[in-house]
Amino acid sequence: MQQYEVAVLPGDGIGNEVMPEALRVLEVIGAKYGVRFDFRHFDWSCETYRSTGRMMPADGLDRLRDHDSILLGAVGWPGVPDHISLWGLLLPIRREFDQYVNLRLVRLLPGVTPPVRDKEPGDIDFWVVRENTEGEYSQLGGRQGEGTPNEMVLQTAAFTRRGTDRIMRYAFELARKLGKPHVTSATKSNGIYYSMPYWDERFAAISAEYPDITVDQDHIDILCARFVMTPERFDVVVASNLFGDILSDLGPGVTGTIGVAPSGNINPERDYPSTFEPVHGSAPDIAGRGIANPIGQIWSAAMMLDHLGLPEAGADVVRAIEQVLTNASAPRTPDLGGKATTEDLGKAVATAV
Amino acid sequence: MQQYEVAVLPGDGIGNEVMPEALRVLEVIGAKYGVRFDFRHFDWSCETYRSTGRMMPADGLDRLRDHDSILLGAVGWPGVPDHISLWGLLLPIRREFDQYVNLRLVRLLPGVTPPVRDKEPGDIDFWVVRENTEGEYSQLGGRQGEGTPNEMVLQTAAFTRRGTDRIMRYAFELARKLGKPHVTSATKSNGIYYSMPYWDERFAAISAEYPDITVDQDHIDILCARFVMTPERFDVVVASNLFGDILSDLGPGVTGTIGVAPSGNINPERDYPSTFEPVHGSAPDIAGRGIANPIGQIWSAAMMLDHLGLPEAGADVVRAIEQVLTNASAPRTPDLGGKATTEDLGKAVATAV
Numbered sequence: 137m138q139q140y141e142v143a144v145l146p147g148d149g150i151g152n153e154v155m156p157e158a159l160r161v162l163e164v165i166g167a168k169y170g171v172r173f174d175f176r177h178f179d180w181s182c183e184t185y186r187s188t189g190r191m192m193p194a195d196g197l198d199r200l201r202d203h204d205s206i207l208l209g210a211v212g213w214p215g216v217p218d219h220i221s222l223w224g225l226l227l228p229i230r231r232e233f234d235q236y237v238n239l240r241l242v243r244l245l246p247g248v249t250p251p252v253r254d255k256e257p258g259d260i261d262f263w264v265v266r267e268n269t270e271g272e273y274s275q276l277g278g279r280q281g282e283g284t285p286n287e288m289v290l291q292t293a294a295f296t297r298r299g300t301d302r303i304m305r306y307a308f309e310l311a312r313k314l315g316k317p318h319v320t321s322a323t324k325s326n327g328i329y330y331s332m333p334y335w336d337e338r339f340a341a342i343s344a345e346y347p348d349i350t351v352d353q354d355h356i357d358i359l360c361a362r363f364v365m366t367p368e369r370f371d372v373v374v375a376s377n378l379f380g381d382i383l384s385d386l387g388p389g390v391t392g393t394i395g396v397a398p399s400g401n402i403n404p405e406r407d408y409p410s411t412f413e414p415v416h417g418s419a420p421d422i423a424g425r426g427i428a429n430p431i432g433q434i435w436s437a438a439m440m441l442d443h444l445g446l447p448e449a450g451a452d453v454v455r456a457i458e459q460v461l462t463n464a465s466a467p468r469t470p471d472l473g474g475k476a477t478t479e480d481l482g483k484a485v486a487t488a489v
Numbered sequence: 490m491q492q493y494e495v496a497v498l499p500g501d502g503i504g505n506e507v508m509p510e511a512l513r514v515l516e517v518i519g520a521k522y523g524v525r526f527d528f529r530h531f532d533w534s535c536e537t538y539r540s541t542g543r544m545m546p547a548d549g550l551d552r553l554r555d556h557d558s559i560l561l562g563a564v565g566w567p568g569v570p571d572h573i574s575l576w577g578l579l580l581p582i583r584r585e586f587d588q589y590v591n592l593r594l595v596r597l598l599p600g601v602t603p604p605v606r607d608k609e610p611g612d613i614d615f616w617v618v619r620e621n622t623e624g625e626y627s628q629l630g631g632r633q634g635e636g637t638p639n640e641m642v643l644q645t646a647a648f649t650r651r652g653t654d655r656i657m658r659y660a661f662e663l664a665r666k667l668g669k670p671h672v673t674s675a676t677k678s679n680g681i682y683y684s685m686p687y688w689d690e691r692f693a694a695i696s697a698e699y700p701d702i703t704v705d706q707d708h709i710d711i712l713c714a715r716f717v718m719t720p721e722r723f724d725v726v727v728a729s730n731l732f733g734d735i736l737s738d739l740g741p742g743v744t745g746t747i748g749v750a751p752s753g754n755i756n757p758e759r760d761y762p763s764t765f766e767p768v769h770g771s772a773p774d775i776a777g778r779g780i781a782n783p784i785g786q787i788w789s790a791a792m793m794l795d796h797l798g799l800p801e802a803g804a805d806v807v808r809a810i811e812q813v814l815t816n817a818s819a820p821r822t823p824d825l826g827g828k829a830t831t832e833d834l835g836k837a838v839a840t841a842v
């Protein structure tokens with residue numbers, strides 16, 4: 137029997153509530169498809185930071201390294217500065233394991249009313265391919281003149297040929313695989329002087345390798361506006377770390393699916409484990425009440441199945457999610473306008489599988 | 490008679506079509522309020538670049554310096570790389586004249602159907618206060634290993650205490666003046682390691698000077714999503730150069746007003762002229778056909794009147810614009826669903842004044 141070792145990191149807040157539902161669904165999938173998931177639990181979180189001064193143990197990354205993949209809940213909690221919690225756990229995992237693709241889905245779902253008008257399920261359905269290891273998220277920089285009126289902070293973004301080319305190639309390959317032969321590049325080469333003209337240069341070079349795929353590029357300001365005005369025109373959008381972060385929250389904002397959007401942090405070469413996590417955060421406002429929507433976590437597990445080489449099982453979970461969302465008598469958590477608990481909704485999806 | 494010297498730079502594309510309509514309205518205002526506008530025309534543009542290799546003459550900034558203000562159309566044209574056209578004209582003006590406030594309005598207008606559902610005029614009405622001289626738009630950086638597989642580009646953003654504090658104070662003063670005692674800060678301190686935690690630190694310090702004004706802060710990713718999901722919750726949003734750029738296009742995207750949104754690039758101390766320009770660009774796709782909507786340019790002129798110390802005249806122009814937009818029998822350009830020309834609409838606003 138095929139066996140997968142999965143590191144399970146619920147993290148903070150509602151991460152702890154939605155994770156069991158994803159594991160529940162994976163158990164059902166395991167039985168159905170005759171595979172075994174060996175879950176190894178790690179409770180690293182802002183709690184860990186409070187008691188030990190670190191978000192994870194010094195050998196944390198080594199302890200994760202040999203897993204087939206990582207399932208993550210949400211990281212961050214009031215009282216612990218975000219740049220500490222994230223740079224102490226989430227971001228080192230993305231970087232050390234060279235998870236250079238952050239893949240996120242923007243899809244208008246049946247049963248979800250989006251904030252935009254006149255759009256139907258099917259109209260909006262595209263992927264944001266975000267560079268996940270370099271770019272604007274960097275620890276290059278510093279401060280001078282601290283506490284004086286001359287104080288100044290520099291923050292440097294780094295774009296390598298290797299890092300830029302590989303994320304663009306991934307986007308083109310994905311477009312080909314999906315049979316959606318169009319890639320949009322997010323840029324800002326009219327304002328950002330060095331990095332973004334370079335980004336455009338590499339986009340032109342890589343797109344020349346894919347003559348079957350049409351391309352365009354938009355500056356990030358107007359691109360964000362177009363996500364709202366004409367979201368149906370996108371298939372695959374490729375973006376730097378920061379721009380991809382923005383677009384992959386804005387997209388689900390437009391489709392009304394922020395609470396249920398999945399994401400994968402992928403090392404396509406499989407030299408290291410990849411991480412799958414919902415787009416939503418730890419949600420301190422509703423944490424502890426058992427009412428968080430578990431679909432983002434469950435859908436992230438579906439993306440994990442895909443990556444582990446079980447695409448049918450992954451599609452099965454997505455089908456079950458859509459079935460529950462369209463079924464008017466299925467349980468709904470408060471964010472979807474109902475009164476169901478996290479567990480009710482998780483069980484409904486598990487049953488639909 | 491009070492006289493104002495206004496530098497008029499239509500720039501490229503539809504800039505040349507919408508500018509005459511703004512001047513038309515200003516002439517009417519001049520007659521009505523007993524003031525005189527002395528328009529000095531400068532044809533600097535991508536054309537200039539093509540014939541001289543520069544976007545403006547070497548002494549261009551000196552020639553603008555002594556004007557009371559600058560009215561700008563749009564800069565940029567296919568064939569001239571954006572970073573050349575913008576860094577050769579628009580951005581040096583913003584920087585050399587220390588126009589450190591970029592002020593943009595997000596307002597749902599009567600007569601305009603927005604892409605978002607269930608919102609009425611009055612629901613969405615706020616200002617984006619964007620830092621306009623430093624931050625992510627910088628010429629600090631460079632490239633190493635050009636043309637090799639080891640190629641690498643660095644791009645440095647610079648945040649000074651002076652630059653950060655003054656834009657935040659402007660936002661708080663504006664909130665006070667508008668009687669909208671709430672300021673939202675756009676940040677990304679969970680991902681961007683040095684600059685954004687510093688931004689948060691200064692926001693906390695400056696907000697302590699304004700105990701009468703409530704505050705919150707959102708990371709730029711979720712903030713963009715909230716612009717779509719709950720745009721009614723904003724009053725004044727303060728943001729860095731890049732984040733402000735994104736938000737001030739996204740906001741008008743949400744209200745369906747990108748084609749009509751105005752902006753001011755303001756030096757509040759009046760040591761230098763300020764620049765007023767529409768948010769839209771040079772629109773190569775419709776340029777030359779006389780069908781561009783001139784309202785963004787006219788509204789920018791209204792913001793200029795405000796800045797010149799003629800707030801009643803400014804309010805008069807805004808009232809005329811809203812009157813024309815709500816009047817079902819008034820002319821409408823194609824972007825508003827009609828068949829009118831730029832001139833028809835400009836004349837209608839001038840008449841309404």
Ligand SMILES: CC(C)[C@H](C(=O)O)[C@@H](O)C(=O)O
Nearest residue numbers: 326327357565575579734768
């Ligand atoms: C043209 C470009 C450099 C400019 C900017 O990003 O500042 C424009 O988008 C704007 O917002 O005025």
Ligand SMILES: CC(C)[C@H](C(=O)O)[C@@H](O)C(=O)O
Nearest residue numbers: 212222226381415679680710
């Ligand atoms: C928490 C934060 C550092 C993270 C990011 O910006 O990458 C999050 O917003 C995300 O998109 O996964």
